[in-house]
Amino acid sequence: MDQLEMKKQAAQAALKYVEAGSIVGVGSGSTVNCFIEALGAMADQIKGAVAASKESERRLLALGIDVFNANEVSGLDIYVDGADEINPQKMMIKGGGAALTREKIVSSLAKKFICIVDSTKQVDVLGSTFPLPVEVIPMARSYVARKLVGLGGQPEYREGVVTDNGNVILDVHHFKLMQPIEMEKTLNNIAGVVTNGIFALRRADIVIVGSTQGVQILA
Numbered sequence: 001m002d003q004l005e006m007k008k009q010a011a012q013a014a015l016k017y018v019e020a021g022s023i024v025g026v027g028s029g030s031t032v033n034c035f036i037e038a039l040g041a042m043a044d045q046i047k048g049a050v051a052a053s054k055e056s057e058r059r060l061l062a063l064g065i066d067v068f069n070a071n072e073v074s075g076l077d078i079y080v081d082g083a084d085e086i087n088p089q090k091m092m093i094k095g096g097g098a099a100l101t102r103e104k105i106v107s108s109l110a111k112k113f114i115c116i117v118d119s120t121k122q123v124d125v126l127g128s129t130f131p132l133p134v135e136v137i138p139m140a141r142s143y144v145a146r147k148l149v150g151l152g153g154q155p156e157y158r159e160g161v162v163t164d165n166g167n168v169i170l171d172v173h174h175f176k177l178m179q180p181i182e183m184e185k186t187l188n189n190i191a192g193v194v195t196n197g198i199f200a201l202r203r204a205d206i207v208i209v210g211s212t213q214g215v216q217i218l219a
């Protein structure tokens with residue numbers, strides 16, 4: 001079974017958490033694209049969605065699903081999103097698709113964060129395989145990069161990428177995140193950082209893993 005099939009399995013399994021008449025929080029990325037595709041079958045049963053990226057919004061609308069602005073809802077029951085890495089404590093690295101800030105906002109609105117991943121995303125220590133994305137206001141790029149070096153990382157400017165918020169991304173290599181909560185706070189305190197891709201303060205509640213052995217649910 002290839003990675004896409006594992007993503008599809010996890011995405012399909014997330015449908016059982018979608019309540020009729022609800023507004024669903026929807027993240028972004030290739031695994032979420034599988035979820036959006038599956039959600040299409042429930043388009044006439046749900047009230048709509050709040051999307052964490054323009055790309056997800058476009059895909060939802062194409063399936064006839066209404067998309068609400070985050071300011072139009074007071075809360076969400078569930079938020080469904082993928083991850084670049086997830087550890088046994090259900091903490092994640094996200095932002096491989098540069099949507100981290102809106103993902104943090106929409107996931108914060110939700111009672112339950114349901115993370116859908118294929119088994120290749122599971123790690124013991126965050127930062128083991130994936131560089132940590134940090135969204136930065138463009139004029140602060142060099143300053144923030146120097147601060148990240150000071151913290152032991154190796155930042156790399158993601159050339160040609162502008163986020164949905166008009167900012168840039170620094171991908172930080174060689175950051176082993178032994179204390180994810182502390183590092184999430186430390187990075188967010190650097191002037192010019194909009195947010196960083198550690199999701200530890202707001203971690204997942206339910207993880208659905210697609211693998212060659214089938215779907216595993218970690219609740």
Ligand SMILES: O=C[C@H](O)[C@H](O)[C@H](O)COP(=O)(O)O
Binds near residue numbers: 031081083098
């Ligand atoms: O900015 C992108 C998001 O955080 C994605 O959820 C993450 O990169 C996982 O994407 P994919 O499902 O394509 O591996």
